[in-house]
Amino acid sequence: xxQLVESxxxxxxxxxxxxxxxAASGRTFSSHVMGWFRxxxxxxxxxxxxxFVAAISWSGGSTYYADSVKGRFTISKDNAKNxxxxxxxxxxxxxxxxxxxxxxxxxxxxxxxSEYAYxxxxxxxxxxx
Numbered sequence: 001x002x003q004l005v006e007s008x009x010x011x012x013x014x015x016x017x018x019x020x021x022x023a024a025s026g027r028t029f030s031s032h033v034m035g036w037f038r039x040x041x042x043x044x045x046x047x048x049x050x051x052f053v054a055a056i057s058w059s060g061g062s063t064y065y066a067d068s069v070k071g072r073f074t075i076s077k078d079n080a081k082n083x084x085x086x087x088x089x090x091x092x093x094x095x096x097x098x099x100x101x102x103x104x105x106x107x108x109x110x111x112x113x114s115e116y117a118y119x120x121x122x123x124x125x126x127x128x129x
Contacts, residue, residue, distance in 0.1 A: 002026035002118050006101050009123030012091055016127070020086040022101030022120060030079040031058045033104035036086045037113050038097035039122070050100060050113040054086060064110050069095075091127045098122040 008020040020036070035055035039045070054075040055064040063075050072091075077084040084101060102116030109115060 004101050004103070004118050004120035006099060006120040006123040009099060009125045011126040011128065014092055014127055014129050016091050017087070017089045018091065018125060020088065020099055020101075020123060020125075022084045022086075024082045024103075024118075028079075028082055029058075029103050030082070033057055033110055034077060034084045035102055035104055035110060035116055036075065036084075036099060037102060037116070038095075038099045038125075040094075040097045047113050047119075051097075052111045052113070053099070055104065055110040056084060066111075088125070091125075093127045093129045096125060096127050098124050 003025050005023050036053040037050035038053050039050050052066050056075045056077050060077050072089050074087040100122045101120050103118045105117045106115045
């Protein structure tokens with residue numbers, strides 16, 4: 001059974017940092033693009049309401065970021081551990097959300113949540129001003 005488990009969320013003040021992890025089990029995703037999405041407070045708990053944050057190619061050689069996090073967040077992965085990471089620096093209150101990791105399973109865009117599957121349960125990130 002495929003399972004993704006996010007961890008590393010928490011509460012920090014603006015300007016702080018957090019490192020999220022997403023560990024996969026059940027199968028290896030070393031040949032897939034992996035991504036991070038987030039769902040802000042007040043958004044309906046629907047897949048389509050998840051906002052793209054970042055994605056990384058299977059080799060780690062290509063990365064993609066939302067404009068809102070570019071320069072502050074860094075996505076990485078360790079295929080040997082079947083784990084991807086999201087280093088978040090210079091956090092802002094508007095980064096407050098539940099963060100989810102997923103596996104890109106289609107030939108479509110990396111920026112839409114509908115192109116991903118095997119979502120984890122999410123990890124809460126709260127940034128206070």
